[in-house]
Amino acid sequence: MKIASLVKQTWIPIIILVLISLPFWAGDYILHVSIITFITIIYCSTWRQNLISGDFSFGHNAWIGIGAYAAALLGLNLGLSFWVSLPLGGIAALIVAVIFGYATLRVRGMYWSVLSWAFGEVMVAIYTRFMVPFGGAGGLSSIPRPTVPFFPEFVDSKIFWYFLVLVLMLVILLALYALEKSRFGRTLTLIAENDSLARSLGVNVLNYKVVNLAISSFFAAIAGGIFAYYVTAISPLVFNVLLVFLIVIYAAVGGRNHFMGPIIGVTVLMVLTQGLLETGAIRSMLLGGILIVCQLFLPEGLVSLPKTIKGWFDKRKSKGVADASSA
């Protein structure tokens, strides 16, 4: 019991300490994996925000891609600064999401999932088909580096990107958390659980779903934009539906009914699959295996692991007591 309370009190400071000190003792490779992990956490958490209203999206790649392409093109073609084009990329995705949302969110459940999937693939087809401005199958490269005020030479160091993405992730996670706990977020739960009831209580279900999709797409697009500027080259392949499958697997393994689920799922799977194995096929097999095992034994995801373990212990304890009393 003492250990449990000690863990409870100290895990937050320890995580903060690790996150802040990491750049000073870890190598570039670890920093790179961390940056990609943070970006993926944003992808995955925004996907889950979309899910709160009951809309299981297979087209989350569309928002990420729009953010990445819009931010990159604004920098490449109009010479806009990174700091301006990044939010503009988010707004571009938001506008598309509002239009797409009003057109499709009347459709419910699996049918909407299929529609969103189709939309994501249409976006990929558009990037691939049009050389101008999307660069066709080759995509865009030599995306300009951001200008960093006061420390211009800092931009090529991983430390700059690490802290930039970390702060951005924390801000977005805070915003999503506040949104989920707000009346708006709780009304989304009502819609997901029983949308007829919500409508009979006066909720404009379509508006709620569209606003939620718009928020989720805005933040996802920001993450996509920062990804484009970080890796400096993007192509349509990066934003195809496989990206969504990864997001769904991360969320399912971490636990998609819980705010921490995507964060834990992405972190654990990224470390396991990036750190240990580089080859594609083995990585996919490992991911698939972990997904199956999790769905069988931890349907609520890794977040529920402490509870499940405690349940086992309690069971064994009570069984032990029963054995003792019968003997």
Next chain:
Amino acid sequence: MPVLLETKKLTKHFGGLAAIQDLDLVVNKGEVVSLIGPNGAGKSTFFSLVTGFLHPSKGFVMFNGENISGLPPHKIAKKGMVRSFQLVSLITKCSALENVSLAFHLNTGIGFWETWLHTPSSKKKEMDILREAVELLDFVGMAGMQNELAGNLSLGYQKMLSIAMHLAASPKLLLLDEPTAGMSARETDTTIRQLGKVRDRGVTMMVVEHDMRVVMSFSDRIIVLNYGHKIAEGSPYEIQNNKQVIEAYLGTEQ
């Protein structure tokens, strides 16, 4: 008595089948009207039609002197007509109190940014809503059950909870779809008592019900539907002795 709800020539076709045919009916302010009829008579369809879940094929619906046919459900709810559902509908994974507090949707006065940013003003309003939600739970006889998960409640309490939720939307007219279906005799008695209290609050009610005990003890007026037509209308006593009604339920004597 002023008219609250009125339908004129209301008709709904599903393909070739007329679920509701040329239905004219009136609900006055303060009344409790029961809608009865054999299975498939069109009672639930009628509820869906007047609350906007279905669109009429012909005819129109007047509520509070306004033509509301074709409006979406959330707008009709805002005007003060709220329906319940045959199946228990609530958020099973939330507590009873959370369920009622969410049902205050129309009456919160909390803006989108306000609630996202969790401003002090929104927190204050949330506290007020919680207080009102507690009062409503007390009102339906569920004091002390605030923190129970809605999914763990017995059917009787779940139905009471959903009535509390619908009251939170402050309806002028409450449409109840089989409020006592599946209940034990004791639960039914409690429900009748509670619904009496709801009526004393000044809420006009229209009830679809199969339990004749509930219908006869509770309604001012009864409307009988069969195959989408109104076949009789009157006080409980008149309906009990109406030949057509007896035929519809029991068939004709050979």
